[in-house]
Amino acid sequence: MTDTPSSTIMSAQELAAALDSLAQAISDAHTGADTIYLLGILSRGRPLADRLAERITSLSGTECKVGSLATTLYRDDMRTGNVAPKIGGDNTHFDFDVNGNSIVIVDDVLNSGRTIRAALDEIMDYGRPARVQLACLIDRGLREVPIQADYLGKSIQTKSADHVRVKLNELDGEDSVTLNVAE
Secondary structure: OOOOOEEEEEOHHHHHHHHHHHHHHHHHHOOOOOEEEEEEEOOOHHHHHHHHHHHHHHHHOOEEEEEEEOOHHHOHHHHHOOOOOOOOOOOOEOOOOOOOOEEEEEEEEEOOOHHHHHHHHHHHHHOOOOEEEEEEEEEOOOOOOOOOOOEEEEEOOOOOOOEEEEEOHHHHOOOEEEEEOOO
């Protein structure tokens, strides 16, 4: 495999600014709420949800509860046999009731929309939220299902063979977003 050209989409400072903007938008949309419920899709959505919760609480004083979603078993490509399920390790975990609450799903990259569809299926297995919204750091287009982010850091246009790589300090030791363009 040859290396593909890589360009920086977001520096650490730009990523931080995007998270500040997302936190402000989420906070503004939930004015008067006692608690904001964030569910980060594993693996990179969870640390982003933790960061958003910290910023939202700092901005508004509103309590945030954060949980994790492991959507693997809800993916529609599991039925094709093309993807082997990974059992164990990262699991869905949250310690709040979704019934009647407004839930914000948090993910790093929105692409086809299939991961978000899987997250919606999983959330509905736990109850019936009042509403579900989506916050994503990057939207790269290429949607296969009609899903869009309510809160978005940055939108870029890519080709299906291109690769968006989000690096987070908690997992990778640095914050950045790069685009590897397929040749």
